[in-house]
Amino acid sequence: MHLLDSGFRIIISLKISSIDIFPLSIPLKGSFRNARLAKTCQESIVLKVHTDEGTEGVGNVDPDPGYSEESFSEILAAIRQLAQNVIGIDPLNILAALDRMDRIFPGKLDAKAAIEMALFDLKGKVLGVPVHSLLGGYLREEITLNGWIGMLSPDEAAREAVSWLEGGFRSAKIKVGSGVGPDRDRVQAVREAVGKKMVLRVDANEAYTVDDAIRLGRAITPFDVSLFEQPVQRRDLAGMAKVRKAVEIPIMADESIVGPQTLIEVIKKEAAGIVKVKVMKQGGIHRTVQMIETAEAAGISCVIGHGFGLAIDTLAEIHVAASCRNVLEGCEFVGPLKMEGDVVKKPLWMEGGKVKVPHDPGLGSEIDEEKIRKWSLDQEKR
Ligand SMILES: [Mg+2]
Known part of the structure; x- marks a missing residue:
């Protein structure tokens, strides 16, 4: 060879x-x-x-x-x-x-x-x-992680948030989309449970109309929410831009961002101030890095991470996050923490709300047949 x-x-x-x-x-x-x-x-x-x-x-x-x-x-x-x-x-x-x-x-x-x-x-x-070396090197040794809270009742969501906090997490995403009132109550319950110790994000996964997204955005503004993710349908960039203008919380595009052209459209239409990238959604490591750099040139920050998944996909995103300056703290690749099992010989070290950047060759893991x-x-x- x-x-x-x-x-x-x-x-x-x-x-x-x-x-x-x-x-x-x-x-x-x-x-x-x-x-x-x-x-x-x-x-x-x-x-x-x-x-x-x-x-x-x-x-x-x-x-x-x-x-x-x-x-x-x-x-x-x-x-x-x-x-x-x-x-x-x-x-x-x-x-x-x-x-x-x-x-x-x-x-x-x-x-x-x-x-x-x-x-x-x-x-x-x-x-x-390591893969990060193929990308030019790494900028951090450890990466901070973001916890996930599903569409639970306010009490359950608050308990879940406290358990992420006790696990060392300093940021969490709350899923919304069950109506302005219930969503507002869930966000309020979480904020009251964690005080000022956590950065909180919300993600509507396209669930809202433009008007209701604006109502929800205004209703949760007092609870110090750091970003409001994909409030409306993925193709409705004009609607998302309207929500962005009407709400103080920064808007993040996720489902709207697929190939590089979609990022350019979001930038042109001023539909979001932050974008969410994933190695799977963007078509691989190389294109994810390219899109993070394009976003940076447009003054747009990126959040990275798939919510559910296995260690290999997670490792790919860890290498990208390690190599790119324009990735916010609180990466969302906590899939391995939510799975009953995986396919790698050695589980990822994910403790205290952080993960270490691997320096072994390749992605840094081996499959267990x-x-x-x-x-x-x-x-x-x-
Ligand atoms: Mg999302």
Whole structure:
């Protein structure tokens, strides 16, 4: 694999030989409800890219029904089709792999993210460097995390917030979308329970009309909310801009932000002051970094992190967060804390509301084959 040519350059020649794809279902600890759905398990896709030299890299995406632009089975089908089309290519040339995948399908960002993530992992492992090193380096050793509170009753939400606070978290997101009155009461109960010790965010997951979003935004302004996420439908950027003008709380776009063009639209329409990015939603590590930098140039801050998911996807976002200046404290990739199980040999160290940036080669983890078998979806569902 490593050959020295006459000029003592190291030449690495590899080809993708096969890709294993594992659809999985892993139960959550308890259940979760937001404005869109209630769920008790996470269906995820893990994949392993093999090369002709026996090296391998792993990737993983954690689709969210209604949130993701495509369904779980559409993403799975796209991964299978893209996988066939990257066999034989150089896994270290990630830009060429992305270009080939773009020529096959124009969108399918979630599927491309899974494959591209595995290529980053593989490249890091081949070169013996962490993924953040492939991105130019890292700016922080530890990353602070943000807790999540579902659409619970005010008392339950307050208890949940206190448990995140006791766990060392200094920020949390409260899901809203059950009506202006109940949402206001939930936010008030949480603020009263945690005092000034936590930064609080709210996320409506597109649940509100423009008028009701403005009513809610004004009703919760006294409770010192740091951002109001995706108040209205993802395509209604004019409506979101209207909410932004009418409400003092900064507005964050999440579902509205998919490919780079959507970010440009949000910037042009002045629809949000903060944007939410995820490696899965943006189509991979490379594009997520590009979009964070584009947002920075427009004076827009970013929040990063998928809410439910496995350690591999989480690690990809940790590396991006470590490498990008324009990522706010309180990253939202706390999926592994909410899952009953995972697929990696060594669980992520997530304690005291923080996670350490890994410096092992690649993403920094290895797949446990037994765990893959344990959580595998039934054959007939594949
Ligand atoms: Mg969101």
